[in-house]
Amino acid sequence: MRKLFTLTTLLVVLSLTIAACAPAATGGEPVIQTVVVTAPPGTPQVQVQVAQAPGFGETLQAVQARGNIVCGVNGQLPGFSFLDPAGEMLGFDADFCRALAAAVFGDATKVEFRPLTTQERFTALQTGEIDVLIRNTTWSLVRDTELGLNFTVTTFYDGQGIMVPADSGFDSLDDLAGGTICVQKGTTTELNLADVMATNNVEYTPAVFDDINATYGAYAEGRCDAVTSDKSQLSSVAKGALPNPDDHVIMDLTLSKEPLGPVVRHGDDQWLDIVKWTIYATIAGEDYGVSSENVDDQLANATNPEIRRFLGLEGDLGLKLGLTNEFAYNVIKLVGNYEEIYNRNLGEGTPTFIPRGLNSLYSDGGLLYSPPFR
Numbered sequence: 001m002r003k004l005f006t007l008t009t010l011l012v013v014l015s016l017t018i019a020a021c022a023p024a025a026t027g028g029e030p031v032i033q034t035v036v037v038t039a040p041p042g043t044p045q046v047q048v049q050v051a052q053a054p055g056f057g058e059t060l061q062a063v064q065a066r067g068n069i070v071c072g073v074n075g076q077l078p079g080f081s082f083l084d085p086a087g088e089m090l091g092f093d094a095d096f097c098r099a100l101a102a103a104v105f106g107d108a109t110k111v112e113f114r115p116l117t118t119q120e121r122f123t124a125l126q127t128g129e130i131d132v133l134i135r136n137t138t139w140s141l142v143r144d145t146e147l148g149l150n151f152t153v154t155t156f157y158d159g160q161g162i163m164v165p166a167d168s169g170f171d172s173l174d175d176l177a178g179g180t181i182c183v184q185k186g187t188t189t190e191l192n193l194a195d196v197m198a199t200n201n202v203e204y205t206p207a208v209f210d211d212i213n214a215t216y217g218a219y220a221e222g223r224c225d226a227v228t229s230d231k232s233q234l235s236s237v238a239k240g241a242l243p244n245p246d247d248h249v250i251m252d253l254t255l256s257k258e259p260l261g262p263v264v265r266h267g268d269d270q271w272l273d274i275v276k277w278t279i280y281a282t283i284a285g286e287d288y289g290v291s292s293e294n295v296d297d298q299l300a301n302a303t304n305p306e307i308r309r310f311l312g313l314e315g316d317l318g319l320k321l322g323l324t325n326e327f328a329y330n331v332i333k334l335v336g337n338y339e340e341i342y343n344r345n346l347g348e349g350t351p352t353f354i355p356r357g358l359n360s361l362y363s364d365g366g367l368l369y370s371p372p373f374r
């Protein structure tokens with residue numbers, strides 16, 4: 001049933017509803033509304049895209065009835081989500097889709113990967129075409145509110161960088177004055193670039209492209225002096241897709257904060273909690289020293305009460321999420337803890353190596369921190 005979506009912002013009155021309709025993935029009902037939110041007198045009106053809000057528990061029910069999780073990914077980003085020659089979706093983001101399937105089904109294979117472009121990603125979630133978006137997507141205030149979506153937990157703390165040909169000798173923003181910079185449309189990247197260049201009074205020409213191949217293709221052909229994107233993407237694409245990776249360098253500067261992580265629709269807090277606590281299970285697993293290698297041993301011998309609750313030996317934490325008490329055990333056993341997921345896809349020895357940096361546990365000087373499993 002279609003639910004009315006309530007915006008509770010103080011003093012904000014919903015003044016007009018215009019349904020911009022598209023058939024829903026399930027049920028054939030309209031799925032996105034554009035609403036105009038009227039703020040107090042004197043403040044401008046704001047247009048808000050509102051997803052067809054699922055009610056509490058509806059996403060898990062739909063996922064269980066279907067028998068898999070439809071996970072929106074990039075699909076073109078080695079190290080994050082990339083179709084290998086055998087047709088398997090590999091990568092850090094893809095593994096978080098699998099972790100979710102492990103939590104929900106006790107089977108990490110129950111995922112349908114849906115490759116999405118930058119432009120398609122939010123609509124696919126709003127319309128219910130996918131259950132969750134795990135696609136190098138930056139959390140920002142506007143996306144969290146206007147799109148009718150909820151960002152869950154940051155899985156990868158990134159920042160925007162600039163890549164240039166190694167022989168250009170460029171190492172500062174000023175070196176790019178008068179130059180052309182390749183950037184992809186519809187990204188935070190495009191907006192940050194404009195902000196940073198304006199702040200630093202550097203004149204440049206943006207060359208804006210619709211997709212990843214066009215963006216990096218133009219750069220590879222020398223049509224731009226530089227290309228800008230999340231640093232993870234720059235290193236992934238440089239190493240994975242440019243003909244001579246060593247001919248390119250990522251400049252030693254960071255233009256922005258890019259916290260990347262899974263996104264769900266507003267309205268279903270149970271699903272939001274499931275996604276959050278699945279990610280926390282991977283982080284807590286690393287924190288407790290519980291890995292896919294030793295989890296069975298821990299299951300047999302753990303005495304630490306928090307680890308016992310985490311593994312479902314005591315309490316009913318999983319049941320509170322609408323899952324089984326083994327949900328965290330399944331995540332660790334079938335996919336691994338955060339460190340295992342990171343090392344498998346982005347660790348030393350992989351072609352897409354990125355030093356962990358901020359993506360280390362809080363106890364190692366990073367930003368990863370799970371709330372308590374109690």
Ligand SMILES: N[C@@H](CCC(=O)N[C@@H](CS)C(=O)NCC(=O)O)C(=O)O
Binds near residue numbers: 138184
């Ligand atoms: N994290 C940034 C950038 C994400 C993004 O979409 N980056 C582009 C640049 S490489 C991309 O993934 N493109 C792939 C595509 O559109 O297929 C955001 O959320 O806006």
